[in-house]
Amino acid sequence: MRTVVFDLDGTLADTSGDLIAAANACFVARGHAPLLDAQDDALIAFQGGRAMLRVGYARVGLEGAALEALVEADYKPLLGYYGAEIDRYTRLYPGAVDAVKTLRNQGFATSICTNKPEGLARDLVARLGVAELFDALIGADTLPVRKPAPEPYIAAVEQAGGTVARSLLLGDTVTDRETARVVGVPSVLVSFGPEGRGIERLAPEALLDRYEDLPALALRLLGAAD
Incomplete structure (x- = not known):
């Protein structure tokens, strides 16, 4: 998947x-x-x-x-x-929820791989009301290693029922870029973070300027469903 x-x-x-x-x-x-x-x-x-x-x-x-x-x-x-006070100021980026829902409706599995401790990550996504939109969540302490080691990413894909060879990582830092590189999957980096389009310096397979474009981008990079 x-x-x-x-x-x-x-x-x-x-x-x-x-x-x-x-x-x-x-x-x-x-x-x-x-x-x-x-x-x-x-x-x-x-x-x-x-x-x-x-x-x-x-x-x-x-x-x-x-x-x-x-x-x-x-x-x-x-x-x-x-x-x-994990969610006093935190906000989901515009369009994120709709993009994840669209991906799932199109047959993609979705998961989270973060270097935030797992307990805090689960608490945050629950408070933000999006926990049910992800098939798996791997945090910094879920496994003995964290990103950019490949194991957390692989676990995030496999626990979601997916196939690593048909997956991509959406992130915002050099850690995410390096994780995708060592696993051998496409990396997509967002350009709406603090670094803006300067993140292009990391040479990802694609940049994401807005969440509305993510479903089409995932289809282009990963192809149609089997």
Whole structure:
């Protein structure tokens, strides 16, 4: 079965506001002002919790082993802050729900492969009301490895009832591009994230400018149903 695998943060939903709020809560708890800006630092948010902490603490002069120790110490608190208000600012990208529904009506399986911890990812898609639109969800801790290792992607396809050779990955970062490369499947990167069309530098098989174009693009890359 043809399968479209979706990344979550920065691909299905703009989660940057809630991620940055969680990082800023860590900084405030340490006696600092909020160190990240919800708009200017959105790209950093999609690089993960540790990346946000690292950038923030570097802005107040920390570096080296002291910086890394604080990043590790605050990672679990960050997840706690984030989980407590996981959908305060988060919104699905325009057209995402209709595009997924169209794909499913056309016989595609759909799944999520994310480097967000599985519990948080399941909570978020449930709160956003889209859990039933995906046949499988693989998170950062579902398996012993995460993207760009191939195993999470392969599991996301196979658990959805799909065939890896007839699948593609829709994402927004170099991690997604590299995952598709190591698996040997097409990568489609969205151009409506913080980097805009600059993401084209990663040379994906296609760019997606708007979700309305996804069903036709999937058909072009994966072909008609058997």
